[in-house]
Amino acid sequence: DTAVSQTPKYLVTQMGNDKSIKCEQNLGHDTMYWYKQDSKKFLKIMFSYNNKELIINETVPNRFSPKSPDKAHLNLHINSLELGDSAVYFCASSLRGSNTEAFFGQGTRLTVV
Amino acid sequence: DQQVKQNSPSLSVQEGRISILNCDYTNSMFDYFLWYKKYPAEGPTFLISISSIKDKNEDGRFTVFLNKSAKHLSLHIVPSQPGDSAVYFCAASAPKTNAGKSTFGDGTTLTVKP
Numbered sequence: 001d002t003a004v005s006q007t008p009k010y011l012v013t014q015m016g017n018d019k020s021i022k023c024e025q026n027l028g029h030d031t032m033y034w035y036k037q038d039s040k041k042f043l044k045i046m047f048s049y050n051n052k053e054l055i056i057n058e059t060v061p062n063r064f065s066p067k068s069p070d071k072a073h074l075n076l077h078i079n080s081l082e083l084g085d086s087a088v089y090f091c092a093s094s095l096r097g098s099n100t101e102a103f104f105g106q107g108t109r110l111t112v113v
Numbered sequence: 114d115q116q117v118k119q120n121s122p123s124l125s126v127q128e129g130r131i132s133i134l135n136c137d138y139t140n141s142m143f144d145y146f147l148w149y150k151k152y153p154a155e156g157p158t159f160l161i162s163i164s165s166i167k168d169k170n171e172d173g174r175f176t177v178f179l180n181k182s183a184k185h186l187s188l189h190i191v192p193s194q195p196g197d198s199a200v201y202f203c204a205a206s207a208p209k210t211n212a213g214k215s216t217f218g219d220g221t222t223l224t225v226k227p
Contacts, residue, residue, distance in 0.1 A: 043202065043217040090156050099145050099164060102215070104156030
């Protein structure tokens with residue numbers, strides 16, 4: 001039973017396209033996140049979503065939009081893809097609160113050509 | 114401004130010896146620290162954590178030490194095993210922030226040679 005699953009694992013697409021990455025967690029967590037790991041391997045948070053509260057990282061372009069149909073899902077939509085969007089995107093979830101750990105999905109490697 | 118730094122991009126040790134991974138932070142508001150381990154093509158998985166009220170936490174072969182005055186923490190793995198070969202991320206969080214909003218370091222790749 002995968003705790004945090006995201007699909008697809010690999011995504012190759014052309015510049016200018018719109019794509020989505022899906023994420024689901026079966027841990028009963030009420031907080032979910034999207035991270036981007038760039039070519040320098042640095043993990044940077046993009047969004048956190050706590051029930052109906054969405055917190056957006058100011059550095060994320062508005063071409064990126066998270067959508068949460070329910071507490072167990074947080075999908076990432078990306079419009080007008082650019083070459084610089086190529087990265088590995090990780091979904092994660094956690095219990096609410098700071099003194100606990102996050103559980104990550106296996107990542108989606110996005111390549112924009 | 115990188116608030117969590119892992120200054121060693123890579124570390125190589127012999128099987129059975131101790132691995133010591135280091136992490137420095139600048140934000141004095143951080144009060145909870147975590148280590149995650151990541152294998153290729155997988156997501157990070159939680160390894161061990163420590164609260165700022167402690168200076169040591171041990172879990173089997175893994176021990177994390179926290180030096181608040183130096184704003185430094187380290188992960189000790191002893192004895193190291195080839196299966197420990199992975200990227201290790203240090204992460205830190207401040208009060209009233211959710212777990213996933215931790216600030217991550219940029220990782221140290223550990224290679225344990227048989």
